[in-house]
Amino acid sequence: MFNVAIIGGSGYTGGELLRLLKQHPHVNVTTVTSKRSAGKSVSNLFPNLKDCQLIFEPLKIKNVVKKADLFFLCLPHKTSQEAVAYLHKAGKKVIDLSADYRLKDAAAYKKWYETRHMFPALLKKAVYGLPEIYRNKIKHASIIANPGCYPVSAILGLVPIMKNSLIDSDSIIIDSKSGVSGAGRNPTQPLMFSEANESVKAYAITTHRHTPEIEQELGFLSKKKIKIIFTPHLIPMDRGILSTIYVKPKEKIKLPHVQKTYQNFYAKEPFVRVLKDGEYPNTKGVKGSNYCDVSVFLDQHNHKRQTLIIVTAIDNLLKGASGQAMHNMNIMYGFDETAGLTTLSPCP
Amino acid sequence: MFNVAIIGGSGYTGGELLRLLKQHPHVNVTTVTSKRSAGKSVSNLFPNLKDCQLIFEPLKIKNVVKKADLFFLCLPHKTSQEAVAYLHKAGKKVIDLSADYRLKDAAAYKKWYETRHMFPALLKKAVYGLPEIYRNKIKHASIIANPGCYPVSAILGLVPIMKNSLIDSDSIIIDSKSGVSGAGRNPTQPLMFSEANESVKAYAITTHRHTPEIEQELGFLSKKKIKIIFTPHLIPMDRGILSTIYVKPKEKIKLPHVQKTYQNFYAKEPFVRVLKDGEYPNTKGVKGSNYCDVSVFLDQHNHKRQTLIIVTAIDNLLKGASGQAMHNMNIMYGFDETAGLTTLSPCP
Amino acid sequence: MFNVAIIGGSGYTGGELLRLLKQHPHVNVTTVTSKRSAGKSVSNLFPNLKDCQLIFEPLKIKNVVKKADLFFLCLPHKTSQEAVAYLHKAGKKVIDLSADYRLKDAAAYKKWYETRHMFPALLKKAVYGLPEIYRNKIKHASIIANPGCYPVSAILGLVPIMKNSLIDSDSIIIDSKSGVSGAGRNPTQPLMFSEANESVKAYAITTHRHTPEIEQELGFLSKKKIKIIFTPHLIPMDRGILSTIYVKPKEKIKLPHVQKTYQNFYAKEPFVRVLKDGEYPNTKGVKGSNYCDVSVFLDQHNHKRQTLIIVTAIDNLLKGASGQAMHNMNIMYGFDETAGLTTLSPCP
């Protein structure tokens, strides 16, 4: 058993981390902090954790630095920067669920997050926590930049064909649909039940901050600059992201070959399931799990140009956040990769 | 006042037609028929029509042919063919909400609906009931092929730029999200509350029957063969369709120019609203109305190639079905086009 | 045409009032004010009112007092007191949707709303705006205290048997289930989609402020002090209240007799529908309408004591608030009582 702490744990990703970590065979959550909920008990804020005895401590990192070896940071973007640096200096390992260490390019960070990155050296040290790409680096990382929810759903849908250079990298369109928990737990009018319910909308077209994150990783994969079209949508359900991805093959391809490429690439991955030909992923099938379901379709009724349509489904709070974070921890500490992540979720 | 009848009126489009027609200043619904609900009262099947005195009559068209001048047909695809032909022969006007007279090409009909079209001559006579394109033909039509719900949301998002030849017609991708009522009222397991709730999925990728309908109309508009990529999705809400449409401009364009093109094209249309720059359509904004809201965005962060992103929102049962049908009736009979279609809908 | 104004109109009841009033044949909305939304356009706040040209004005009553003859007040409880007094003094008619003038007893008001009532003389003048009881007084009223949403659903379920002294008035239990819009539009965490969705809870047991309001009116009806048990619940839907009411008959009764009592009592009421024997009200059947559906059941399988179970369904924002307010206006001004309230609502 070793000790972990959660910093900024009163939101949805904090709650799911608490839940997962409490069920992990090898770790002990010693501390959870929260700015707005300091002094309140975890059981009050999370109805599914009624038996949890922890109390939220105030958000003073100095006070809690000795309480754990590994820190999960669920702080808002921008405020996470410094916390990571402080903990790193103190010799602690960090898994940062904010966006602050995801973009390798400090200039890109400044452009998209409208604030300067003060620790560019640490940016280089940080490892992007997507095991399907960076497993080996994660093993030895001291700072993990845990991926954004949309990027996980987008990148996992594209890795196999990007790696194999099968597609025209200028043709990528990602149309994503997310449940409302993805927007966080701070109460604002658009997130109220009576506003979000019974409606669907697109938002942040051309401006969503997950765009450069997806482009960076696809760029690394294909070793060139990648620009994508990314459109997020908000749909009336608690959790889940479905991404429908459209790409043009470089040359004429056959669907079974592409499907085989996916199956081979993910053959040993514990959390990616390539569905059978014709099977559709849906978010209910991954709700409460750390799986990413992927299915590949080929539209060739336009004889001039084929289009690959890749559909992925994840639980935005698990494979898209807290489950992913725990998977990273498992890799960092040499635990079984699936430790604490194998419980089947209720259905419906 | 003139007399109208609804054939096959126990589903959602039948219910909405009944509601709209009962509120229309110039028409009188004399008859509504239903196969499965013959003998039942309308008030039992539609909770919002508790004060309606009509009883569903059996589905024998012969028995009801004298009861009206205009017939709305809400029959399943394939069974509508013959009913239209019979009524037409009897000198009646018909607005057919099924797909049977939408495809002008009998061979295409056979391919997509897996049954032969027995009245190819009538196919030619039938007018595709989208007033924004065919207003003049609708005025004199005796058979209206009322458009499918997805096609309305897709075509209205593309007409202005297709007409003006602004885009690469091989680049069209339509990603649509529909509420569950779009799948009809026949009980099947996937449409049960506990199955469809809290989930989102794509379906019928490359095989949805609205594909050739969209392609036909876009082809007529641009005077060449059009092939599109169309992906429908089912999302957990009662009604509404949001379509996110991706197209490549032929040449470098500026957003205000495109927006102006849309505003000009729809300037006099009573039921299409081009939103202001940066405003997002959502289905809650059109729920219960006959409006189609359209907004245009331009993604140009890929310097090689711009992408236009057009978002449209309609109520699938109104602008996507029954409201559209009544709009067509208004045009056919010289009523004010908005007669019976101006009530503001409740919100939230 | 005469002029009306809405004070504090950026919430859900304000939005529904705007919608209804804009469709009313005889009135003109000249002004709508809002504290938090002053300067914003109505079309921005209410997606269903996109074509509305009004802009929210600041909440200075002095500035708008000349703009209308009748004022609808959608202010929070406690702040409405003074506004009513000011407008009344200026010779204006007022329909107050807050609770400030509902309780006739200033002491009760102080106890339940924890603030002193500064205008006890006006309290006496104000008429409780439930036409099914106070129609004649409403005709001549200058201040209407528009009923609370739960009280409407409760009182209308009990009037006929209270008036006819059929029941043990100590036995009344009201178990109410409300959609989330009933809790208003101010964003708080419990009203967020991801919190309220997929859950049901009771709240404010023994402490809900609608309790004394229901007790007052039932007391007036039966001419004695009435104490009830009232339990509100929050359920995951946008709008609607279903109240299930349990009462013991004084003496052995027969169901058809009770049903007849309800039918007779409500025979001429335009907005109360007594359902047929065995028929169940549901909120979908009244959504978007000003109806209250009522059905009466008798449980007599306990031979010692019968229990009457009365179920009522209303739309909390219409019969429970804004529709009721407009009905009151119609009565006050001698319009047809149903003017502006007859549109059929979409379904599903």
Place this chain on the structure above:
Amino acid sequence: MFNVAIIGGSGYTGGELLRLLKQHPHVNVTTVTSKRSAGKSVSNLFPNLKDCQLIFEPLKIKNVVKKADLFFLCLPHKTSQEAVAYLHKAGKKVIDLSADYRLKDAAAYKKWYETRHMFPALLKKAVYGLPEIYRNKIKHASIIANPGCYPVSAILGLVPIMKNSLIDSDSIIIDSKSGVSGAGRNPTQPLMFSEANESVKAYAITTHRHTPEIEQELGFLSKKKIKIIFTPHLIPMDRGILSTIYVKPKEKIKLPHVQKTYQNFYAKEPFVRVLKDGEYPNTKGVKGSNYCDVSVFLDQHNHKRQTLIIVTAIDNLLKGASGQAMHNMNIMYGFDETAGLTTLSPCP
């Protein structure tokens, strides 16, 4: 490890049993049968069990009797009778999730289920599977009649005060609100998304079959005939039951005393949580768990008569069905009572 089978496992309770049993440390599911889904794979029917290798076998009990020691029966009421008898004769243990062995009185069974019970001797042998009352009998039972979902939520809310004779047993009113999965997985129109969504209704007033079950168990507890008022409601969410229970104390009581009574009674129960004074159970707090949350309130603002209001929340598919069944199995076989039932469920 010992072998269990599920008979009739393609519905929601079957799916949840499969999920739970697959995670149980000591059992092995050898067989699952289904009438309508024979030949299909479990992974197709349950999106959360995509990795399950089982195939539904046809519903011939003879063919599967040798495959297990313990059988869970998820058959429809009436058809379960014979299956239980057959398996019992073959020396197998049975946990029957149908209602067929719950009513001890064959005459009552006939009255409420409109069919004769052919195995009255077995009725006597069967143990009602509510551990909080019958733990010792369950240990030695060969046939468990697993309780209905509503009865669990009702009885657990009343046991402590019935046992202690604190209340007037003629005063019990149970108002229950259930998610849609409680109505099963057979597709019918009222259970379709677009029908059940955004609505609430009462149903089966005075006629619901769980009434005699609740009355029987409360009667056993208080050693006299009990008649209750029970009203079930359907609300738009996947799972969960909230029961609001109203009872009159025999004599004047104090709330802390009643709360203490509940705390004492349930002190050692692993799956009942008595909430703190003033805390409200909600179904989100028990979703995905085997807990029953209970909270007690006292309304005494009517000086003549106090009313106790007890609110309970359960997950209808777990504590109300499959979780309860597995708890019974744990007791029967001497496993840790909470084995396989301790996973924390996702939230929101």
